[in-house]
Amino acid sequence: METHLLGHAIDAMRRHTGVVIPVYFAAEADPGLGQTLLADNVRAYVQQVDDPARICLSVDGAEHGMEIAEALAAECGVVAVCTPDNMGKMNGLRHGVRALWEREELRYVAAVDSDGDHFANELLNLVRAAVHVQQREGGEVLVLGRRSSKHRPMGFLRGELEELADRVLLDALAFRAAKSGEPLRMEYATTHEEYPDFHSGFKLYSRGVVEPVFLSEPELCALAPAAYYRHGCEAVAVVEALLAGARLVLVARSTFNEQPVSAFGQYNRERLVADKIIWPCKRLGVPALFVEQWLRNHLPRLLLNTLVPEGKQELLQIRRLVLQAFDLPEEELSWGPLFV
Numbered sequence: 001m002e003t004h005l006l007g008h009a010i011d012a013m014r015r016h017t018g019v020v021i022p023v024y025f026a027a028e029a030d031p032g033l034g035q036t037l038l039a040d041n042v043r044a045y046v047q048q049v050d051d052p053a054r055i056c057l058s059v060d061g062a063e064h065g066m067e068i069a070e071a072l073a074a075e076c077g078v079v080a081v082c083t084p085d086n087m088g089k090m091n092g093l094r095h096g097v098r099a100l101w102e103r104e105e106l107r108y109v110a111a112v113d114s115d116g117d118h119f120a121n122e123l124l125n126l127v128r129a130a131v132h133v134q135q136r137e138g139g140e141v142l143v144l145g146r147r148s149s150k151h152r153p154m155g156f157l158r159g160e161l162e163e164l165a166d167r168v169l170l171d172a173l174a175f176r177a178a179k180s181g182e183p184l185r186m187e188y189a190t191t192h193e194e195y196p197d198f199h200s201g202f203k204l205y206s207r208g209v210v211e212p213v214f215l216s217e218p219e220l221c222a223l224a225p226a227a228y229y230r231h232g233c234e235a236v237a238v239v240e241a242l243l244a245g246a247r248l249v250l251v252a253r254s255t256f257n258e259q260p261v262s263a264f265g266q267y268n269r270e271r272l273v274a275d276k277i278i279w280p281c282k283r284l285g286v287p288a289l290f291v292e293q294w295l296r297n298h299l300p301r302l303l304l305n306t307l308v309p310e311g312k313q314e315l316l317q318i319r320r321l322v323l324q325a326f327d328l329p330e331e332e333l334s335w336g337p338l339f340v
Contacts, residue, residue, distance in 0.1 A: 009128035016107040017127055017204075018054045018100040019045050022092030023114050025065040026266070035068055037116045037260055042072050044120035045112065052077035054103060058096030061086030088230025089201075090218075090237075097214040109210050111203045111237070115260045117153075118145060118202040122253050126204040129251045133188055140209045142241040145202030145253035146192070153255045157314075160304035161269065162199050164318070165276035167298045168291070169235055170195045173242060176284040184242075188249040196250055199234040199276070205241060212244040213237055221282035223275070223325075231267070231275035239280050270314060274321035281326075288326035295319050300336035 023038065025031045038057075046052045055078040057069040066082045073080035081099045083091050093111055100106065108130060112118045126143045133141050151159030177184035189196045205213060219240075220228050228236055242248065281291050299319065304311040316333070323330055 004128065004132045006128065009124055009131050012107060012131050013048060013124050013127040014050045016105055017049060017123070018056070018097075018103065018106045018109045019049065019112055019123075020056050020058055020093055020096035020100065020109060021045070021112050021114050022089050022096065023057050023059045023065045023069050024061070024086070024089075024092065025068065027063045031065065031068060033260065034115065038065075038068065038114045039072060041112070041114060041116040041118075041120065042076055042078060044116070045123070046076050046078065048120050048123050053079055054100060054106070055079065056081060056096040056099045058092040058099070059083065060088065060092040087225060088228075088233060090229040090233035093233070093237075094214045097210060101210070101215065107207050109205050109207070111201065111205070113201045117256055117259060119254055122202075123204075125251050125253070126202070129188075129249050130204055130206060133247060133249050134206060137247060140206045140241075140244065140246040141204075141249050142206075142209060142238065142246040143204040143249045143251055144189070144197055144200050144238075145204075146197040146250040147200055147255050148252060149255075150197070152257055153259055157269075157304065160302050160311075161273045161314075161318075163195075164298055164302060164315075165235070165273055166195045166198050168277045168294050169198050169238065169280050171290075171294045171297075172281050172284045172286050173239070175286050175290060176243075179285070185247050188247065191250070192252075196248060198238050200253075201234060202253055203234075203237060205237075206246070209241045209244045209246045213240040216240075219283055221279060223279060223282065227275040227279045231272045232279035235276050235280045236283075239283055270317040270321060273318050274325070277318075277322050278325045288328050291322060291326055292328055295322060296333060299333065305335055 025034055045055055057078055057080045059066045059069050059082040062082050064086055069080040079099055081095050083095045097109060110123060126145060130141045130143050150162050174184055218228055299315050305315055320330055
C-alpha cells in the first residue's frame with residue numbers, strides 16, 4: 001500500500017481525528033483579541049472534520065472563558081468542558097481528551113492552541129505523516145509540528161530558553177534509552193536540526209499513547225503541581241508518549257512571525273524554564289551529576305549568554321533552580337573555551 005497517499009490522510013483526519021483546544025483567558029483581562037482568534041480558530045478546525053463534536057474546547061477554570069466556549073459550542077456544534085480549578089494547560093488537555101475519549105472511531109487526537117497559531121489547514125500534514133509512519137513501521141506515533149524558527153515568532157529571549165530546554169530533554173531521553181536498552185528512535189525527527197522542537201504545542205497523538213499521556217495518574221515526581229500541569233506540560237506530553245512506545249515524527253509547520261497572544265510574560269521565566277528541565281529529568285531517572293553537566297555543556301553555546309549581564313544572570317538563575325531541585329551545590333561555571 002502507498003503509505004503517503006493524500007486520500008488516506010484526508011479520510012483519517014475527517015473521520016478519525018479529534019481536536020482538543022485548551023482555553024484560558026485571564027479573569028482580570030479583557031478577552032478582546034483572544035476571543036476573536038479563538039472563534040476564528042474553531043471555525044477553521046470545524047472545516048477539517050466531518051463531525052464538529054470531535055472538537056473539544058476545554059476551559060482551564062470556570063472564570064477563564066467558559067461563557068465564550070459555550071457560545072462557540074452552540075454556534076459551531078463543538079463540545080465545551082470546564083475544569084474545576086485553573087491549574088495549567090495540561091489540566092485543560094486532560095479534561096478535553098476525557099470528554100472525547102468514548103468516541104471509538106478516534107485514531108488520532110490533536111492538541112491545538114487557542115490563538116490560531118496552529119493552522120487548521122496544516123493538521124492534514126500531521127495526520128498524513130502519522131498514517132505514513134504507522135503503516136510503514138507499525139506501532140504508535142507522536143507527531144510534532146516543527147517551527148522553522150523559534151526566535152522570530154517568540155523573540156530572542158524565549159527562543160534561547162526553549163533551545164536550552166529542548167537540548168536537555170534530548171539528553172535525558174538518550175540517557176533513558178541507553179539505561180533501558182531501548183534505542184531512541186529519531187529517524188523521523190532529526191532531518192533538519194540537532195534537536196527536535198519538543199516544546200511546540202502543535203502535537204498529534206495516535207490512539208495508543210493518548211491514555212498514558214492524558215488519562216493515567218499524573219506523575220508529579222514530588223514536584224509542585226505547576227511543574228507538571230503548567231510549566232513542563234509539553235515535556236510531559238513528549239516523555240509520557242515516548243515511554244509508552246511512541247515513535248517521534250516531525251512535520252514542518254507555519255507560524256505567525258509574531259505570536260498573536262501569549263501568556264509567557266505572566267510567568268516567572270526562570271522557574272518556568274527550570275521546571276521544563278527538572279520534571280523530565282526526574283521522570284526519566286537522570287542522576288543529578290548528569291543534569292549538572294548537561295547545563296555546563298549547553299549554557300555556553302547559547303547566544304543569550306553574550307547579552308551581558310542580563311542574559312548570563314537569567315541563565316545562572318535557571319541553573320541555580322535546577323541544581324537546588326537535585327540538591328547540588330552551585331559551583332562556578334565556565335562559559336566556554338578560551339578561543340573561538
